Amino acid sequence: MKVTTRNGRVVLASDESDKLLDVHTLSENQFRSLGVSNVAYVRPALTEDGEEGCAIHAADGSPLAVVEDMETAWGVILQHDMVPATLQ
Known part of the structure; x- marks a missing residue:
């Protein structure tokens, strides 16, 4: 399409x-x-260490990764040719 x-x-x-x-x-x-394959959203989450981080999810809600901060999350999303969005 x-x-x-x-x-x-x-x-x-x-x-x-x-x-x-x-x-x-x-x-x-x-x-x-x-756009499901092109959009990822970020929301607050806990890392494996129990510290605050950011969870990256595909537009359909599938978990992709948990990273340390928003800047890293956006970098990872952009590096994979996806469009980032945030949820509070």
């Missing part, structure tokens, strides 16, 4: 064809799956 715009609206283009899909017509599950 390719994300693009047409007449000011965000649309998806299938890799197999030139047919464009309007994101407003996606089901809730289809919409939730967009």
Whole structure:
């Protein structure tokens, strides 16, 4: 899928064809799956030592890692070509 715009609206283009899909017509599950492999979120957590750290999760909630601080978390996410987001 390719994300693009047409007449000011965000649309998806299938890799197999030139047919464009309007994101407003996606089901809730289809919409939730967009970008799952490209987005990671960070939230406060405890490290294995019991100290404060940051947990990195995939957009679907799967745990990826726990690191020492927010700066390290964002660096790890960016290094893996993902988009970071934070949760408080």
